Amino acid sequence: MKPYRDYAVRREQMVTKQLAARGIRDERVLEAMRRVPRHLFVAEHLEHRAYGDHALPLGRTGQTISQPYVVARMSELLAVEPEHSVLEIGTGTGYQTAILAHLARRVYSLERVDELTKEAIGRMRKLGFDNVKVQTFDGTVGWGEFAPFDRILVTAGAPEVPKPLLDQLAAGGRLVIPEGSRLDQRLVVYTKDEQGEIHREPGEAVVFVPLVGRHGWPEEG
Numbered sequence: 001m002k003p004y005r006d007y008a009v010r011r012e013q014m015v016t017k018q019l020a021a022r023g024i025r026d027e028r029v030l031e032a033m034r035r036v037p038r039h040l041f042v043a044e045h046l047e048h049r050a051y052g053d054h055a056l057p058l059g060r061t062g063q064t065i066s067q068p069y070v071v072a073r074m075s076e077l078l079a080v081e082p083e084h085s086v087l088e089i090g091t092g093t094g095y096q097t098a099i100l101a102h103l104a105r106r107v108y109s110l111e112r113v114d115e116l117t118k119e120a121i122g123r124m125r126k127l128g129f130d131n132v133k134v135q136t137f138d139g140t141v142g143w144g145e146f147a148p149f150d151r152i153l154v155t156a157g158a159p160e161v162p163k164p165l166l167d168q169l170a171a172g173g174r175l176v177i178p179e180g181s182r183l184d185q186r187l188v189v190y191t192k193d194e195q196g197e198i199h200r201e202p203g204e205a206v207v208f209v210p211l212v213g214r215h216g217w218p219e220e221g
Contacts, residue, residue, distance in 0.1 A: 007039050010051040014038075018053045019072045026076040032102035033072055040123060041065060041095040058093060063116065063209055065093050066155065070206060072099075077176045077189055077203070078151050080104050085146070087168065089139035089211070090155035094120030100153065101129045108132075108146050110139040112212060140213030142168045149173065157185040157208040162215035171196060178208045182217060 015034050024030060039050035042065060046056050055064040066074075074096075080086060080103040091097055091111035097120060100107045109132065111117045117136040124132045137143070139154070140162040148170035154161075154177035161177050169175050171194045178185035179202075187203040210217040 007037060007051075011038070014051045014053075014068050018069055022069055024069070024072045024076055026079075028080075028103055029072055029075045029099070032075070032099045033068065035102060036095065036098045037127075038068065038095060040127070041093040041098075058116065063092055063113065065095055066208070071096050073204075074153060074155070074176050074187065075099055075103065077187065078153050079174060080151050084150035086151045086153065087143055087146070087149040087165075088153050088155065089142075089165070091120045091134050092116060092155065094123045094134070096153070096155055097124070097132060097134070098127060098129060101132050104131070104151070106131050106133075108143050108149070109134045110137045110143060112136065112138060138213040140164065140211060140215035144168060151175070152177075154178065154211060155208065156211035156216070157182065157206075158211040158216050161188070161190060162211075162213075164215060166190065166192070166198060178206050182210045183207070 015030050039047045042050050042056050053067050053069055055067045057064055084104045085106045086100050086104040088109040091109040097109045114136045117134055121134050142164040147168035150170050150173050152165050152169055152175040157178040169192050173192050175190040177188055179188045180186055184207050186205055189201045191199045212219050
């Protein structure tokens with residue numbers, strides 16, 4: 001493993017040259033990206049690529065860890081405040097989860113691949129995040145036990161937003177999700193006003209792995 005100070009330099013370069021330079025302005029998001037050691041969320045043989053602006057594979061699971069800019073952009077769009085309760089759909093390695101844990105009061109994260117859930121829980125414990133709860137479950141159903149949520153973040157591409165997630169969004173809440181086909185999507189921001197009305201605002205093009213589940217895409221094969 002490279003010395004910690006070397007990774008700290010790379011992390012600062014990531015923040016200044018990849019994130020701030022591309023328009024990320026939320027100082028809390030930038031600080032969270034500075035503090036979370038991304039190299040601990042990738043396979044050891046990929047650590048040298050951890051701070052590059054690209055997605056990386058998660059081995060045989062078929063999942064990926066999103067590129068830093070996309071993590072920062074989605075976090076910024078989510079507009080998380082310190083008092084918020086956040087639901088994340090698609091834990092993956094737990095990197096986005098850790099960013100949210102720096103921003104929110106409490107983070108609940110659902111992952112459909114049990115192997116990834118166990119690994120993410122271990123990373124959360126190792127890094128001392130005591131405001132995160134991770135579970136293996138169909139994320140398209142949400143997590144009704146802890147609803148409503150002030151913020152909901154979906155980190156996989158859906159044909160449309162799952163209705164259970166909108167139902168579990170608190171009044172005044174915000175949900176960010178990639179919507180589109182299996183191969184390409186757009187980031188969409190949903191907000192729910194105090195009267196419970198839903199408002200939709202589409203944004204930039206992205207590419208995520210499919211959101212598989214009861215209210216998402218069917219499992220291929």
